[in-house]
Amino acid sequence: MAPNAAGPNADSAVLSPARDLSRLLVPSMRVHQKSPLKAVMGSPTLEMINMAGGMPSPATFPLVQLQAQVRVPGRGAGEPAATLVLDKERQSGSAEALDTMLQYGDGRGVDSLCSFLRAHTQQAHSPQYADWEVITSCGSTDAIAKVISLFCDAGDALAVERWTFPGALSSLARAGVAPVAVDMDDEGMLPEALDRVCAARSAGGAPLHAVYVVPTGQNPTGATMSLARRKAVYAVAQKHDLVIIEDDPYYFLQIGPAAAAPDSGEAGAAASDGYDSGCDATGGEARDPALLPSLLSLDTDGRVIRLDSFSKILAPNLRCGWITGPAYLLDRVQILNESTILQPSGLSQGVVSKMLNDTWGMDGWNAHLRDLRAEYRLRRDLFVQIAAKHLDGLAEFAVPTAGMFVWLRVRLGTDPGAMQRLLAAMNKVGVMMAPEMPFNSCGAAAGPAAPGPDRYLRAAFALVDTDMYEPALKRLAQSIRTATA
Ligand SMILES: Cc1ncc(COP(=O)(O)O)c(C=O)c1O
Structure with missing residues (x-):
């Protein structure tokens, strides 16, 4: 992959390239293998009569035009939508013709979508090294499996948060990679615990190569790392030469402290951390000050591979997301894509690309993300207010400042059967x-967090109507009383 040749950092002479971390790759990934067909064919030129590829003729593609009605950020659901059109043969605006979207492509994704995502990444994260790139993914679940396989073979281990996303745990289980649980608090992974775990593994002759973290609105705990925490975790990764897999689908759902706190506006999450939004190193538009810096944006070495997903910010079954990291590492992901998914569906990428590039543009995209945050903030505020009313004495929780999860610590007593009775x-x-079990990175054998009076439940406030919060929490309170009677 050309390292971001046309990308936003192309003019940035000030940035150094990423450090070469190829030593952390599994042996089979250290050699950069091209697709065998491309290795034999080279790159066909426009002048060539290209009869090499197994591509059908676009003339046979039955879709002649695609039209979609798209909501305009800032306008209500009932207000007029914008019309998005993709034509069979004609490029419109920045987006390719439908035939191009629907034809086989390489494992990097549709060009116009990748271009938008590069511009977005520059604005949102201002990566601090020169040769970063983006590649589209079929969502983060697939991306997690691929990125893990770059750094871990069967029998290896990977550091993860004590409670974590079950999709990541399933990927590890399928790959025969052991999760190594790292303790957390209300701000997510504890850097000193990560340091301890890494030191112990190194002393045992099996150093870890990577850590998987969900830094914002963590699943399941709702925890968001402060800026200081992000910096400390990054420093530990540098100390132990770890790659950080930053899985951050809730990054754009940062909603600050609860409404009861004074001045709980958008700037809450970042400003409360004393973060100075600073400037984009390339002189472009700066990151939204409402958002904490990502680990990617703190990464001077090129050791963060960031996973983003459209699932929570557009729609899950678009099955589309993107990965950002050093170009030479994304080349390896491209190889994995080319032997599995190739790239996300051209229809998904086409609609998303056209919508982001032409219908909304960067300003509309940012406005959409702000609208989402306003919606999530309202929901979160209402949910925690009703939860505090009904769960007093029965459960405790920290108010999440991002995402859609409230992690309820339920007072169930020490009886091991209490959780089953509660369910x-x-x-x-x-x-x-x-319930806590599927998120437990210590494995089923380890049982609950610790023998003691607490068990956890993850409440997700995003899906149900807000008028269901009150009955849901009343029913939960009643159930806790029944289970502990
Ligand atoms: C932390 C985390 N990563 C990844 C995913 C899945 O994302 P995708 O739909 O992009 O596969 C989820 C969804 O719940 C999640 O919470």
């Missing part, structure tokens, strides 16, 4: 929240 009681009265 049965909840089932009976008609409310469900996710």
